[in-house]
Amino acid sequence: MNQPSRLMTFVYGLFGRVWAYESVDEVRDVIARNAFDTTAERVRTHNDAAAKLSVPYALQPGLLTLHDELLDMWHELKALGHQAERLNAAGLTDECFDAANSIRHALRHVAAAAEETIPSAFGAVGTREPFEVPLITD
Structure with missing residues (x-):
């Protein structure tokens, strides 16, 4: 498989180019x-x-960081999906949007897990409305 070195990848990046497999x-x-x-x-x-990690509180920072990273992935997948749509690449569009929907599902669960790190929430799963992140769709 023909693959550039890290140096060549860096050089390509300087000129606004990226490596793509064929x-x-x-x-x-x-x-x-x-x-x-x-x-x-x-x-x-x-x-x-x-x-x-010895207490549920200790899981909170990691869950919040993970949520932020997932949110970034969601936005990237939506942007890629919209661009694929503009390029008339139907299969690529569908895969990007399906992946974004999967990430949105994960976002809900990670947000709920982060809420469960609060002592008053222990064991309260399903007793309150799940928080859903407002996502800008276009």
């Missing part, structure tokens, strides 16, 4: 390597960090 197999290979080559390390890192 086959589905190359894209799948990159996704697989990104996902699987670091899985053990990622699992260990997150499990070790989580094991240090």
